[in-house]
Amino acid sequence: xxxxxxxxxSEEIPARFQKKASEDFKRLVEEGxxxxxxxxxxxxxxxxxxxxxxxxxxxxxxxxAQKIERKGPRVDAPAKAIEGFLASVGLSLxxxxxxxxxxxxxxxxxxxxxxxxxxxxxxxxxxxALKNIPWPQSMRWGxxxxxxxxxxxxxxxLFNGEPLPFTVSFGDDSDQLTAGSTTTxxxxxxxxxxxxxxxxxxxxxxxRSYVMVDPDQRREHILTKARELAAEQGLHLKExxxxxxxxxxxxxWPVVLMGxxxxxxxxxxxxxxxxxxxxxxxxxxxxxxxxxxxxxxxxVANMSASDEGQTIISGNERVLGARLSDAQFFWDQDRKKPLxxxxxxxxxxxxxxxxxxxxxxxxxxxxxTQSLATAMGFxxxxxxxxxxxxxxxxxxxxxxxxxxxxxxxxxxxGYYAKAQGLSALTSQAIAEHYNPKGAQDSLPSTPxxxxxxxADRLDTLVGFFSIGLRPTGSRDPFALRRAVLGIIRLxxxxxxxxxxxxxxxxxxxxxxxxxxxxxxxxxxxxxxxLITFYLERLKIYWKDQGLRPDVTEAILAxxxxxxxxxxxxxxxxxLEAFLSQxxxxxxxxxxxxxxxxxxxxxxKKNPHEHRALIESSRSVNPDLFQQEEERRLWQALQRxxxxxxxxxxxxxxxxxxxxxxxxxxxxxxxxxxxxVKAEQSTLRENRLASLRSFQSLLKKVADFSKIGPL
Amino acid sequence: xxxRLHAYWSKQGCAILQPYDLEMGAGTFHPAxxxxxxGPHPWRTAYVQPCRRPTDGRYGQNPNRVQHFYQYQVxxxxxxxxxxxxxxxxxxxxxxxxxxxxxxFVEDNWESPTLGASGLGWxxxxxxxxxxxxxxxxxxxxxxxxxxxxxxxYGLERVACVVQDxxxxxxxxxxxxxxxxxxxxxxxxxQNEREFSAYNFDEANTDHLFExxxxxxxxxxxxxxxxxxxxxxxxxxxxSHVFNLLDARGVISVLERANYIARVRTLAKGCCxxxxxxxxAS
Numbered sequence: 001x002x003x004x005x006x007x008x009x010s011e012e013i014p015a016r017f018q019k020k021a022s023e024d025f026k027r028l029v030e031e032g033x034x035x036x037x038x039x040x041x042x043x044x045x046x047x048x049x050x051x052x053x054x055x056x057x058x059x060x061x062x063x064x065a066q067k068i069e070r071k072g073p074r075v076d077a078p079a080k081a082i083e084g085f086l087a088s089v090g091l092s093l094x095x096x097x098x099x100x101x102x103x104x105x106x107x108x109x110x111x112x113x114x115x116x117x118x119x120x121x122x123x124x125x126x127x128x129a130l131k132n133i134p135w136p137q138s139m140r141w142g143x144x145x146x147x148x149x150x151x152x153x154x155x156x157x158l159f160n161g162e163p164l165p166f167t168v169s170f171g172d173d174s175d176q177l178t179a180g181s182t183t184t185x186x187x188x189x190x191x192x193x194x195x196x197x198x199x200x201x202x203x204x205x206x207x208r209s210y211v212m213v214d215p216d217q218r219r220e221h222i223l224t225k226a227r228e229l230a231a232e233q234g235l236h237l238k239e240x241x242x243x244x245x246x247x248x249x250x251x252x253w254p255v256v257l258m259g260x261x262x263x264x265x266x267x268x269x270x271x272x273x274x275x276x277x278x279x280x281x282x283x284x285x286x287x288x289x290x291x292x293x294x295x296x297x298x299x300v301a302n303m304s305a306s307d308e309g310q311t312i313i314s315g316n317e318r319v320l321g322a323r324l325s326d327a328q329f330f331w332d333q334d335r336k337k338p339l340x341x342x343x344x345x346x347x348x349x350x351x352x353x354x355x356x357x358x359x360x361x362x363x364x365x366x367x368x369t370q371s372l373a374t375a376m377g378f379x380x381x382x383x384x385x386x387x388x389x390x391x392x393x394x395x396x397x398x399x400x401x402x403x404x405x406x407x408x409x410x411x412x413x414g415y416y417a418k419a420q421g422l423s424a425l426t427s428q429a430i431a432e433h434y435n436p437k438g439a440q441d442s443l444p445s446t447p448x449x450x451x452x453x454x455a456d457r458l459d460t461l462v463g464f465f466s467i468g469l470r471p472t473g474s475r476d477p478f479a480l481r482r483a484v485l486g487i488i489r490l491x492x493x494x495x496x497x498x499x500x501x502x503x504x505x506x507x508x509x510x511x512x513x514x515x516x517x518x519x520x521x522x523x524x525x526x527x528x529x530l531i532t533f534y535l536e537r538l539k540i541y542w543k544d545q546g547l548r549p550d551v552t553e554a555i556l557a558x559x560x561x562x563x564x565x566x567x568x569x570x571x572x573x574x575l576e577a578f579l580s581q582x583x584x585x586x587x588x589x590x591x592x593x594x595x596x597x598x599x600x601x602x603x604k605k606n607p608h609e610h611r612a613l614i615e616s617s618r619s620v621n622p623d624l625f626q627q628e629e630e631r632r633l634w635q636a637l638q639r640x641x642x643x644x645x646x647x648x649x650x651x652x653x654x655x656x657x658x659x660x661x662x663x664x665x666x667x668x669x670x671x672x673x674x675x676v677k678a679e680q681s682t683l684r685e686n687r688l689a690s691l692r693s694f695q696s697l698l699k700k701v702a703d704f705s706k707i708g709p710l
Numbered sequence: 711x712x713x714r715l716h717a718y719w720s721k722q723g724c725a726i727l728q729p730y731d732l733e734m735g736a737g738t739f740h741p742a743x744x745x746x747x748x749g750p751h752p753w754r755t756a757y758v759q760p761c762r763r764p765t766d767g768r769y770g771q772n773p774n775r776v777q778h779f780y781q782y783q784v785x786x787x788x789x790x791x792x793x794x795x796x797x798x799x800x801x802x803x804x805x806x807x808x809x810x811x812x813x814x815f816v817e818d819n820w821e822s823p824t825l826g827a828s829g830l831g832w833x834x835x836x837x838x839x840x841x842x843x844x845x846x847x848x849x850x851x852x853x854x855x856x857x858x859x860x861x862x863x864y865g866l867e868r869v870a871c872v873v874q875d876x877x878x879x880x881x882x883x884x885x886x887x888x889x890x891x892x893x894x895x896x897x898x899x900x901q902n903e904r905e906f907s908a909y910n911f912d913e914a915n916t917d918h919l920f921e922x923x924x925x926x927x928x929x930x931x932x933x934x935x936x937x938x939x940x941x942x943x944x945x946x947x948x949x950s951h952v953f954n955l956l957d958a959r960g961v962i963s964v965l966e967r968a969n970y971i972a973r974v975r976t977l978a979k980g981c982c983x984x985x986x987x988x989x990x991a992s
Binding site: 011012014015016049137138139140141142143144145150151153175187188189250251281299301302303305306307309311312314315316318319320321322325326329348 | 768771772773774775788789790791793794798808809810811812813814815816817819829830832836837838839846848856857858860872877878963
């Protein structure tokens with residue numbers, strides 16, 4: 001039993017590919033070993049921008065000899081079949097065995113696979129794994145014909161302490177890689193070549209050669225040092241896991257340094273500074289004790305310089321200064337023009353080929369926001385401000401700043417609106433209307449922002465569906481799923497309006513455009529598609545929030561269009577609580593529901609002529625009662641119905657369910673003592689009708705047929 | 711600095727060429743790169759190329775954004791194994807010490823829609839600023855590059871700012887003299903920036919430019935029909951520059967831009983295909 005160690009040294013691999021590539025390489029080597037019948041104990045992979053380093057332990061030195069049996073055709077099969085079999089196993093007829101099986105006498109070939117030295121099998125496994133890593137993008141180099149993510153420089157393959165001698169070519173025989181046992185250290189600080197004995201030796205020697213090949217170690221080091229540097233200045237690091245991950249993939253020897261932002265730029269809006277630092281420069285921002293952006297930034301270099309990084313720091317400060325002076329220029333230029341003067345420019349931006357320009361969209365938003373604001377009880381001043389926000393919310397798309405920093409759309413609109421003295425409601429609505437940007441992002445903090453956010457998404461969603469552009473299973477190029485999720489979250493928090501109502505309002509603005517369009521689908525079809533899509537995403541959203549999917553289905557069945565989301569959600573939560581294992585009343589209700597519906601289902605399948613009568617008969621006739629149990633059930637049903645009506649109006653769902661569960665007594669008695677499927681048809685119908693009225697009482701709140709096993 | 715780069719790359723076997731005498735947006739457009747990167751024959755070259763990017767004009771007010779600047783272009787085909795090392799050594803030659811600065815290779819995959827070209831590689835950062843584009847060409851004019859060339863494009867003003875340790879282009883020392891005899895970048899180019907920004911953004915005659923684009927396009931096609939890819943390519947480059955001017959004047963809409971780019975790409979592809987056919991035949 002021994003170990004295998006592989007290092008692939010190449011030119012810098014894109015940071016975002018490194019982690020997955022390391023996992024893929026490990027997996028491919030493992031699969032290769034298994035496929036060749038070589039067991040192993042464990043494996044570990046490390047990586048840096050220029051290296052993939054894999055260790056596999058516990059591989060045997062030899063693959064054991066094996067006997068393999070192959071079953072052939074019957075002994076008396078046609079000559080051709082036997083010839084074919086003999087050819088496939090490479091034996092003569094005399095070499096084969098004959099065995100008597102229940103179905104007859106068959107030929108068997110017993111093949112002996114001799115033992116093989118692992119060290120002869122490994123090169124093939126390693127080369128295949130190396131070349132099959134699924135890079136999202138790869139390239140050829142030199143005169144090669146095969147590709148990899150970047151040019152490969154050297155390969156170490158050590159097995160049992162010895163290098164495996166083999167060569168790998170990427171299509172250019174004059175530039176072959178010979179697997180060996182040497183590597184180099186840091187590109188600048190320790191570029192000389194040195195040999196390694198095994199994985200442990202490798203990691204240690206690299207560390208002494210200024211390479212931290214363990215990504216977890218690098219990441220930890222960066223995070224710790226960054227926090228320390230911030231703390232030394234009395235500041236906090238603005239934590240950013242995604243940036244940390246990226247920066248970890250950009251260095252082999254992380255040296256964390258701090259630079260300063262020229263005070264003159266600190267008057268620029270925070271978002272501009274932070275975006276410029278993060279997106280363009282990969283810097284971390286720092287915050288002061290009030291949580292405001294401080295004038296220091298932290299970055300990671302790949303060099304431990306003799307001047308303690310002074311040259312590096314001043315170089316970086318200069319670059320940032322240049323970027324921020326651009327930003328300052330844009331900030332100054334943009335504020336010279338009122339947003340309203342930019343509105344005509346929106347006519348030059350297409351929203352969608354068949355849905356017009358962004359200008360057209362804002363016209364619709366002006367109408368839609370008014371409709372929504374009125375429904376939500378906004379006063380007339382507020383509504384006017386909101387409509388102004390709608391008209392101006394896209395104008396920042398044609399500003400210099402947003403051209404330079406597209407991620408600042410909305411936010412810049414808000415700043416520019418504020419700068420020109422528009423109301424707080426208007427400015428904030430503009431600033432917030434792109435929120436929530438992702439599933440985890442926060443919702444707009446003002447009612448105006450919420451309405452505008454809702455209107456914008458509704459307009460997009462309804463527009464695209466109206467011309468038949470819907471997401472498919474794998475493709476959603478217009479981010480409609482994200483749009484509807486935003487609508488759901490906003491609706492959940494704000495609104496008593498139903499989705500159907502929202503669709504209607506949004507469709508109003510499209511009336512004239514769609515009536516003239518060749519691409520418009522019939523309205524009813526559009527509505528249906530929208531509702532189906534919405535419900536599908538709603539169920540997923542609530543499932544992700546931890547609500548039971550079956551309970552969600554039960555509540556949504558038949559009710560979704562007519563009730564606001566907040567009410568529906570409350571019902572789901574209540575029913576879930578009611579049906580929890582610890583609540584016997586819930587189990588009781590479910591049990592009697594099942595019993596009743598089983599009988600009713602069975603009846604439906606009854607080909608008996610009376611089925612037609614059963615379907616048509618609606619109400620229970622008390623005069624036909626023969627037993628006490630029937631009367632008691634009927635009275636109980638009426639009582640519960642009366643009781644629950646006000647409870648439903650007050651949304652006291654737990655009480656509703658509690659009340660329903662009191663029907664267990666009367667129902668159990670009913671089942672035990674009353675023959676529902678009486679011979680006499682009128683009696684039978686009446687008894688079934690009782691059950692049906694129980695069922696419809698429940699259906700007012702939920703469709704219990706959807707509830708699954710716990 | 712340019713002289714040192716020429717000396718260094720000349721020692722690596724590169725043919726030191728002069729800039730191409732047409733207006734172009736990048737050193738890549740020089741036929742020594744675009745056309746010579748096609749086909750099987752090896753090639754090594756290095757040259758300075760003045761570049762014009764009308765939309766980048768700032769009337770000489772911005773410290774490092776200008777509409778006219780210099781690139782130092784190196785093309786080596788097939789790409790050598792030690793490409794990165796060769797580049798880094800060139801930096802040492804001009805006085806940039808990788809042990810004092812933070813030099814990094816940060817993923818960047820270069821594309822030129824007008825040339826139908828693309829490659830994979832990096833931006834080379836020096837202390838947080840991109841100073842060179844390092845690319846392994848995969849495609850040019852829509853054709854696969856075989857063998858692959860490595861292209862190094864240095865932003866000379868930026869590199870010079872690092873070497874001279876000045877904060878902006880206009881303070882660059884051009885002639886190494888002192889006092890009254892000193893000639894800076896500003897002395898040579900400030901007025902250039904001012905006047906050309908005015909031309910690019912405000913004064914260029916767009917009617918004439920639209921006409922020029924059409925005639926260049928037509929002439930290019932005609933020459934391709936005559937199987938003369940080299941002069942045809944000149945006209946393709948001219949058309950591309952005219953497009954850049956129209957863009958700076960703000961008369962090209964978003965939809966139209968895609969269309970113009972496609973038209974230039976068609977010309978570039980034609981030239982590349984014709985050139986390659988001749989290369990293979992020879």
